Amino acid sequence: MSKDLALIAKERGIRYFMISFTDLFGAQRAKLVPASAISEMQKDGAGFAGFATWLDMTPAHPDMFAMPDAAAVVQLPWRKEVAWVPADLVMEEKAVAQGPRTILKTVVAKAAQQGLRVKTGVEAEFFLIEADGAGISDLKDNASKPCYDQQALMRRYDVIAEICDYMQELGWHPYQNDHEDANGQFEMNWTFDDALVTADRHSFFKFMVRSVAEKHGLRATFMPKPFPGLTGSGCHVHVSVWDEAGSSNKFHSDDDEMGLSPQGYNFLGGIMKHAEGIAAITNPTVNSYKRINAPRTVSGATWSPNSVTWTGNNRTHMVRVPGKGRFELRLPDGAANPYLLQAAIIAVGLEGISSKADPGKRLDIDMYALGHTVQNAPKLPLNLLDALRAFDQDKELKAALGNEFSEAYLRLKHQEWNSYAAHFTQWERDVTLDI
Structure with a gap:
C-alpha cells in the first residue's frame, strides 16, 4: 500500500516536495510542489514536457507525468522543510519505456x-x-x-x-x-x-x-x-x-x-x-x-x-x-x-x-x-x-x-557525438594551422 505523502508532510513538517526524475543523460529534473498540493500530484503526477529534457521526444508529444514513489521519499537533511521523491514517468496512462527508473524496475x-x-x-x-x-x-x-x-x-x-x-x-x-x-x-x-x-x-x-x-x-x-x-x-x-x-x-x-x-x-x-x-x-x-x-x-x-x-x-x-x-x-x-x-x-x-x-x-x-x-x-x-x-x-x-529505450538512447547519444565531432578544438589549430 502506497504511503500518503500528505500525511508524511504533516508528520515531518515538510512544506515542499521535489518530484524528481532522471533523464537518459543522467540529468535530474524536478518540480517543487507545495505540500498542500501533493495529494493531487500523488494521484495524477507532476506534468513535464518530455522534449525539454534529454528524452527522445518532440514538442508534439503529450504531457508526461512524473508519478512520485512515496516509499522512496527522502527529507533533505540540510533543508528539512523540503523532501525529494523519485518518480516514474507515465504518458497517456502508460509507463514511458525510455524512463531510466522504469527500465531498472x-x-x-x-x-x-x-x-x-x-x-x-x-x-x-x-x-x-x-x-x-x-x-x-x-x-x-x-x-x-x-x-x-x-x-x-x-x-x-x-x-x-x-x-x-x-x-x-x-x-x-x-x-x-x-x-x-x-x-x-x-x-x-x-x-x-x-x-x-x-x-x-x-x-x-x-x-x-x-x-x-x-x-x-x-x-x-x-x-x-x-x-x-x-x-x-x-x-x-x-x-x-x-x-x-x-x-x-x-x-x-x-x-x-x-x-x-x-x-x-x-x-x-x-x-x-x-x-x-x-x-x-x-x-x-x-x-x-x-x-x-x-x-x-x-x-x-x-x-x-x-x-x-x-x-x-x-x-x-x-x-x-x-x-x-x-x-x-x-x-x-x-x-x-x-x-x-x-x-x-x-x-x-x-x-x-x-x-x-x-x-x-x-x-x-x-x-x-x-x-x-x-x-x-x-x-x-x-x-x-x-x-x-x-x-x-x-x-x-x-x-x-x-x-x-535502446533506439532512443542511441539516437540522442549519436547527436551528442556529432555535436562533439563538429566542435573545433585548440588542438586542431595547434597541430594543423601551418600545414
Whole structure:
C-alpha cells in the first residue's frame, strides 16, 4: 500500500516536495510542489514536457507525468522543510519505456521472476573544485601520490563530514570516506542494498554532494576525467545476487577457490560477454574515454581498465573478485546514469545466467605492466562512437533493456557525438594551422 505523502508532510513538517526524475543523460529534473498540493500530484503526477529534457521526444508529444514513489521519499537533511521523491514517468496512462527508473524496475522484476534479488553498492568518486570550475579548490592539495592524504582530507572536513552526517541521519550506514588518487578527489561509501534502493540513493547522493559543496562555496563534479594527468572518477559497482528473501547469497560458494557459485560465474560471464556494449551505458560521455584509455597519471596508475579481463583481488582488471560471493565491476565512471547503470549490469548478468555464459580464464597479472602480453582479451571501446556501435550491435543487450529505450538512447547519444565531432578544438589549430 502506497504511503500518503500528505500525511508524511504533516508528520515531518515538510512544506515542499521535489518530484524528481532522471533523464537518459543522467540529468535530474524536478518540480517543487507545495505540500498542500501533493495529494493531487500523488494521484495524477507532476506534468513535464518530455522534449525539454534529454528524452527522445518532440514538442508534439503529450504531457508526461512524473508519478512520485512515496516509499522512496527522502527529507533533505540540510533543508528539512523540503523532501525529494523519485518518480516514474507515465504518458497517456502508460509507463514511458525510455524512463531510466522504469527500465531498472523492469529488469529487477525479471530477476525476481527467477527468484533472484540483486544487491549492489557503488563507490561514487568526485572532485571538489573551484566554484567557477577553473581548477582544484585546495591549492595545498598538490602531492604526486595524494591517495588517502590525511591533511588534504581534513582540510575538507567540513564538507565531507557534513555529507557523511547526513547519510547517517538517512540510515544509509556510511562506513568510510577518503581522499582519492587525484588531487581534489574524494570517495564516500555507504552500505549496499537492493539495486533500486542503491540507484535512488546514488541519484540523491549526487544531488546532495553538489548542494553541500555549493553551500561551502565549492563545486562538486562527477565528470570522469576533469583534469589531464590526474586519475579520473570511477563509479565501481559491487554486485551480489540473493534469494527472494534476501537471506541467502546465491553467488557464494565455499567449495570454489574464488568463493563464487556456478550461477555467480554465469552472471560474471554475462558481464564479460557484453562489456563492450554496456560501455555505452557505464561510460556514457565523450570524456569517459579519456579515463579508461588514459596514459599513466601523475600518481603512477589510472586505476581504470582498458581491456575485458577479470581476476581475484587485483585492481588492475575490469572485474575483480575481492571476496566470496560478490564481484566488483570497475568499468563505470562518475557520469553513469544511476538507474541505467544498475539496469545494464542486471540485464547482462541475467542473460549470462540464462545462456550459462563462461567468463573465460581468470588472469592474475598486473594489467598495467603486462596487459600487452595478454592474447585474445577484447579491448574496451576507444571512444563514445565505438561504444555506441558496440551497443547497437549487441541485440541481446538492446532487447533486455527494451528496444524503444535502446533506439532512443542511441539516437540522442549519436547527436551528442556529432555535436562533439563538429566542435573545433585548440588542438586542431595547434597541430594543423601551418600545414
